[in-house]
Amino acid sequence: MVELIKSIEISEWIQITSILAATTISVVSIIIATKSLRLTRKSIEDANKPYISCYVEIIEVAHFQKYFVIKNFGKTPATIIDIIFDKEITGLGRQGKVDSIKNALLVPNQKFITSVDVTEKENFTVKIIYKDMNNRIDEKLFNLNLDFTSDLRYNESSNKELTKDTNALRNALHQFTKRGI
Secondary structure (H helix, E strand, O other), X not given: OHHHHHHOOHHHHHHXXXXXXXXXXXHHHHHHHHHHHHHHHHHHHHHOOOOEEEEEEEEEOOOEEEEEEEEEOOOOOEEEEEEEEOOOOOOEOXXXXXXXXXXXXXXXXXXXXEEEOOOOOOEEEEEEEEEEOOOOEEEEEEEEEOOXXXXXXXXXXXXXXXXXXXXXXXXXXXXXXXXXX
């Protein structure tokens, strides 16, 4: 074996080294390309998956009204599998339940809205379990505060020279404009 190695000429060593270097570079290139493809695929999936969220919304036009909202902010549909509250909120939905949205499809930008009794002041946690169109299951946890507007001030326009309906319309337009701020 030693004699064989000694009998190899410099040009042959250069060829062997070149072959080994080309093979190494090719293997590394294939590994990098494969990782790049996986990363690109994951980026595309993440950019196009559903993002289900929930929050409490306050509407103030002549009176306050609270709403519990579940919305799909993503780019693909999702099916709500389950919605779990850490405590009972009796003023939420009908008799404190929103079970009717289980197994419902929520398309991009679609939202489910239910009223919440304005006297509810609880903090609570909601877990939403949903699946995407590829049957991948995801779950999100949200901490919500139903008392988040308790110290905010509400101004209502009441111009005595205008009718009650006109004042109500002015207040509604003000609320609509305020939403754009």
